Amino acid sequence: MSSMEIMNALTAGSYDVERLRADFPILQREVNGRPLVYFDNAASAQKPRSVIEAVQQCYAHEYSNIHRGVHFLSGQLTARYEAVRERVARFLNAPSAKEIVFTRGTTESINLVAHSFVRPRLKAGDEILITGMEQHSNIVPWQLLCDETGATLRVVPVQDSGEIDLEDVRRLLNERTRFVSVVHVSNALGTINPVRQIIAEAHARGVPVLLDGAQAVPHLRVDVQELGADFYAFSGHKLYGPSGIGVLYGKMEYLQQMRPYQGGGDMIRSVSFERTEYAEPPQRFEAGTPNIAGVIGLGAAIDYVESVGLERIAAHEHDLLLYATAGMMEVPGLRIIGTARDKAGVISFVMEQAHPHDIGTILDQDGIAIRAGQHCAQPLMQRFGVPATARVSFALYNTRDEVDVLLQSLHKVVRLFG
Amino acid sequence: MSDLRELYQETILDHNKHPRNFRRLEGATHQAHGHNPLCGDRVDVYLKVSDGRIVDISFEGDGCAISTASASIMTEMLQGRSLEQAQQLFDRFHDLLIGKAEAGEELGKLEVLAGVRAFPTRVKCATLPWHTFKAALHNETAATTE
Known part of the structure; x- marks a missing residue:
């Protein structure tokens, strides 16, 4: 800028x-007797009153379980919960709210994609490409997959400036590359990566891309369609929202192909001991009672950030x-x-x-x-x-x-x- | 600033800048690697033990002023001590840092680290070299203060 x-x-x-x-x-x-100067925002951001009050209001006046009650409170809170999904979709400019999965955070979002999307497509000799400035959350899930399958993790080197060279990306992408996972904004260096170009390079070879957006969404406008991202992960807590709530955006064509991440309630259509039919995305990936108040707080956080601009x-x-x-x-x-x-x-x-x-x-x-x-x-x-x-x-x-x-x-x- | 001056006493700043016994020990009978994965502090402690006595001790590493000074002072204090005396000193020092005991003259120079008590998040920095020393003594190759 x-x-x-x-x-x-x-x-x-x-x-x-x-x-x-x-x-x-x-x-x-x-x-320590001095006015707080909070400069640790990349670890977690502080919360505005509107977020704190939304969570408090949810527990004090609106709380119940969602998606399964016939009673008033459940119906009302289910509607509010699903309205936040719509809100997140607009925030990321995702084509549909059905492409928004609620998770515990960026880490779980990445693990979900690793387990449900990448793992079934991976065999010995295949490659996954990341960069040298990834956090452990975008390294270890891929190492685990590589250990299980015999695939190889390739790493785009980081220049002295803290940038990556697109030439290196082109050089490392090859016919064995099955997936690319890249941090949008580095938490450690602040680098804003040229993710649109990286995605274009990967797509030219038919390779899908996940962006770790934990550090990006609080600081810049993200448009998943304009970027061309296949998956986009972020956390609520760095966006002035609650901790323990996060988002995975995934293209519907991919989400539909994916097997569940965890088994349980809410992610099924019908269960018998012989056979279980899974729900459609995004419910397929939201087993169990979710972090309901966290979702409500996340909605308030997005409203707050958008109101400031x-x-x-x-x-x-x-x-x-x-x-x-x-x-x-x-x-x-x-x-x-x-x-x-x-x-x-x-x-x-x-x-x-x-x-x-x-x-x-x-x-x-x-x-x-x-x-x-x-x-x-x-x-x-x-x-x-x-x-x-x-x-x-x-x-x-x-x-x-x-x-x-x-x-x-x-x-x-x-x-x-x- | 008073708490800070208490923490970063001249002796500590001096040991940080000019760590004593900062070298690899040839012919060490015991050694261990200490690591605090939360902050990245690393220390290697080398010992030469003979007849239940520490005849030489040294360290290498990369850490904050507190861990470097603590390691440096530890090697000075343990030089020539019996293993039993070393254990007693460790216990006394530990009690001092967790506020269980006050400083006393048997602690010698270790007393300068008493200021760490006011900074609970830094106590592990001061104890890492000692945990590594104990690991070396017990023939464990690694210590961690996670």
Whole structure:
């Protein structure tokens, strides 16, 4: 996004960050005697009052089981639950709400696809392609499949900038490739991957693609049809919604071919001891009583994000990214890991003087919450030759003033450890 | 800043910058690899034990200031001790970190790590080298503080 675009987006209706902050009760609290500065949004985002109240309202006034009651409450809550499915479909611009499966989160969504879609198509010698910047949740499910079937996991290397080279994608795609699974926005580096081109390359060889969108949906507009994604996975908790609820979008032609992920109630049409007929998607993949209040909360979270406007959120976060990057480059001994041209509001960094854990502790004393560690991406840490990094990540409610507090605290690290 | 100064005392910063006995030990009789998978801290502890006594101890690794300083001070403190004394020291140190006991003079330099108590998420950083030491002693090859 160019600075002109940012200015346009920000001035096209004022972005009143203080008013938005008032929507998040937790931002009123102090940590270690200092106002909370929450910069750990890539791990999980805070919740607006509308989400908290939707969940509370569900339990206090609307609760019952869904899909099976003849009584009033069940009917009403079933309708609300299914309305969220429609809401998610519109949010992703999916052709149909029947292509939206509720899961526990991105991890379960990926495992579902691995188990129900990819595994039956995989044999020894086949290949699955991922990138070197995947989280463990987009590595381990494929390794498990490879172990079972004798298939091979191939990895697109990560450049020093934290980007991948489309040439490498073309080189690694071949007649043995059965599936491609790629992170849309890297949680550890902030890199926004060229997923539309990756999908085009894969489709040219008839290979379906899953996008891990956990880090993408809170920060940019996602249109699964425009991207051409065959599967798209994300979690509620990074989108200002509850934890324990997630989404899998899948193209209907694929969902229909897929066998169930888990067996149980709600995913069947008829059961006898001789034979069970499975329900159509998406119910086929939602065995058992689901996270009903989580779905309701997710709906409220999407409403909230849309009311603010994803384009305006993206512009605001991009402004913070540029402001913080400039300030951090002035901190002696600080090195930013991941300098992709196309980057979301994530800054991973290391300091010569201090280990990420020590940085995290010192910042915490100033009320600043950041992540210090491996970001569930040990192979990526090895790639950059660091044992861990510190990471700040922005959300719609962060401010330049908070970045100033961060910069002061980073200079304190230099003084203490210098 | 007071808690921070308590945590990052001069002695700790010094041991972090200039870790003692930071080397691979040739002819070690025991060794183990310690790893905290949550944060990525890694430490290798090497021991030379003879007649129930630690005649040499060293470490290598990559970790935060607390784990590096703790490992460095540990190797200084255990040099020449009997295995029984080492166990007693470990128990005392552990009690100190979990707040079961106050600092006392038998802890020697280990006392500088008492500030970790105010930072519960960092206690594992200080204990990782010790768990690794014990693993080495018991001929386990790996320790973890997950």
